Amino acid sequence: LQLDSSKCGFGHFYYALTPQIPGVLPIWEALGEKHRKFHQFGADVIQAINSGSYAHAEQIYREAENYSRVLLDDLQQIYNYAMSS
DSSP: OOTTTTTTTTHHHHHHHOOOTTTHHHHHHHHHHHHHHHHHHHHHHHHHHHHHHHHHHHOOOOOOOOHHHHHHHHHHHHHHOOOOO
16 A cells, blocks of 8 residues: 555656646646545554554545546546546
């Protein structure tokens, strides 16, 4: 589990480029903080497990799963915008 958002596969991609399509740029820039938050879920789950709070770890997992849909929606918006430009 990679906890550093700049070291995961998407992080390498995200920090290596800046989209040139003006309509995509605000979505892309907002994605950075959302991506960091997503990785924080992993750190929080590990902390909960290490402290024996398994129910809390499961709750965080569910939050992360739901939050991943927000990230996927943003990526879908970027894709749709790029395809229509």
